[in-house]
Amino acid sequence: MGWDRLIGQDRVKRVLSSAVASKRVAHAWLFHGPPGSGKRAAALAFAQALQCKERFDGTVCNSCSACHKVPRMLHPDVHVLIPHANDAKPQDLGARVALLAESPYAVIDYSRRPDLNGSGGTGNKQVAYLLGQVQEELQAPMKYRPVEGSWRISIVTSVHSMRTAGANAFLKLLEEPGRDTVFILLAERLDQVLPTILSRCQQVRFSPLEVDEMANGLVQEGLAPADMAAVLARMADGSYEQARELALSTELRSSRDLVLDFLRQAFRASGDDVMSRVDELASHGRESVKFHLHVLLGLIRDLLLYAEVGSHAPIVNLDWQDVLSKFSRGLPHARLDVMAEAVEYAMYMVDRNVNQRIALAHLAIVLGRSMQGDTQVKPVPRLE
Ligand SMILES: [Zn+2]
Numbered sequence: 001m002g003w004d005r006l007i008g009q010d011r012v013k014r015v016l017s018s019a020v021a022s023k024r025v026a027h028a029w030l031f032h033g034p035p036g037s038g039k040r041a042a043a044l045a046f047a048q049a050l051q052c053k054e055r056f057d058g059t060v061c062n063s064c065s066a067c068h069k070v071p072r073m074l075h076p077d078v079h080v081l082i083p084h085a086n087d088a089k090p091q092d093l094g095a096r097v098a099l100l101a102e103s104p105y106a107v108i109d110y111s112r113r114p115d116l117n118g119s120g121g122t123g124n125k126q127v128a129y130l131l132g133q134v135q136e137e138l139q140a141p142m143k144y145r146p147v148e149g150s151w152r153i154s155i156v157t158s159v160h161s162m163r164t165a166g167a168n169a170f171l172k173l174l175e176e177p178g179r180d181t182v183f184i185l186l187a188e189r190l191d192q193v194l195p196t197i198l199s200r201c202q203q204v205r206f207s208p209l210e211v212d213e214m215a216n217g218l219v220q221e222g223l224a225p226a227d228m229a230a231v232l233a234r235m236a237d238g239s240y241e242q243a244r245e246l247a248l249s250t251e252l253r254s255s256r257d258l259v260l261d262f263l264r265q266a267f268r269a270s271g272d273d274v275m276s277r278v279d280e281l282a283s284h285g286r287e288s289v290k291f292h293l294h295v296l297l298g299l300i301r302d303l304l305l306y307a308e309v310g311s312h313a314p315i316v317n318l319d320w321q322d323v324l325s326k327f328s329r330g331l332p333h334a335r336l337d338v339m340a341e342a343v344e345y346a347m348y349m350v351d352r353n354v355n356q357r358i359a360l361a362h363l364a365i366v367l368g369r370s371m372q373g374d375t376q377v378k379p380v381p382r383l384e
Pocket residue numbers: 051052053054055060061062063064065066067
């Protein structure tokens with residue numbers, strides 16, 4: 001608990017804990033950096049260090065009532081706000097925030113997880129902080145003293161989702177913060193934040209996470225064994241949120257086998273077998289197809305790296321060394337660049353609602369011919 005839950009970001013830990021130790025705590029902070037870099041985890045650890053009743057040097061005791069309540073999202077003076085759609089139900093909001101007790105890296109926002117029980121997908125609803133939410137969740141509680149902590153702390157996630165009226169109301173709060181008030185605003189980029197808000201905040205920058213840091217985190221959480229954790233961390237683009245999602249996804253393992261099989265059948269170019277793989281890939285809906293294509297692109301990028309650098313290449317699919325080496329030796333003339341472009345084109349088409357079977361069947365043909373070393377093959381069909 002406490003700082004232990006924050007993956008990497010040692011510089012951030014030092015900055016925040018020394019702010020607590022020196023008793024120079026700004027009333028407004030802005031944590032900015034890429035998704036999944038740990039802004040929310042840092043905000044919760046910082047809140048725990050501020051509220052801890054036993055330690056005052058920026059560390060946490062992990063045994064007082066505040067240390068018990070903050071990480072479990074039960075502390076009455078630590079609030080996490082998420083922007084939501086007009087018709088969001090209060091119990092749904094509560095359930096989302098409660099997920100942070102399991103992990104501060106859980107995906108809880110409406111834009112990335114419109115349905116809490118669903119695995120993903122993109123919602124069509126407008127997700128924003130409206131004036132009413134700012135008044136009710138930020139302004140109103142500030143009238144009172146903290147219930148049991150030293151501070152009243154509000155963690156405002158996705159601050160870029162604040163619309164004009166809400167932002168103006170919030171600005172008033174920032175101009176005259178209460179004595180024991182701390183706002184922690186989270187944003188991906190500085191240019192997403194109004195300059196008037198920005199100028200009132202102490203800024204803390206978060207960097208994308210290193211592969212090793214994320215792999216260790218997955219192992220420590222018991223989400224993956226070391227070899228698989230290394231693969232997942234490489235696929236996660238510096239986001240521990242993404243690494244966790246991949247580890248929790250039952251789809252990933254089957255997807256890796258599925259795309260490898262798709263590639264094999266495309267090479268053999270036997271019509272029925274290819275189409276049965278196409279149907280299998282297309283059978284789980286658009287998001288799932290995009291996921292499989294993402295995995296396929298990762299595999300082709302590994303093949304490219306392997307062809308260039310050999311067995312020391314910084315590949316993602318570490319456990320597929322033998323597959324990559326067999327492919328490299330067996331198909332030295334494969335047009336890997338064309339294959340990568342063809343997958344990107346298929347992703348583009350699937351994103352634009354084309355018939356998925358047609359997009360995948362076309363992809364299979366291009367991949368097959370590219371693997372055979374066909375120099376005429378083009379990744380994108382030409383309209384002539
Ligand atoms: Zn404590």
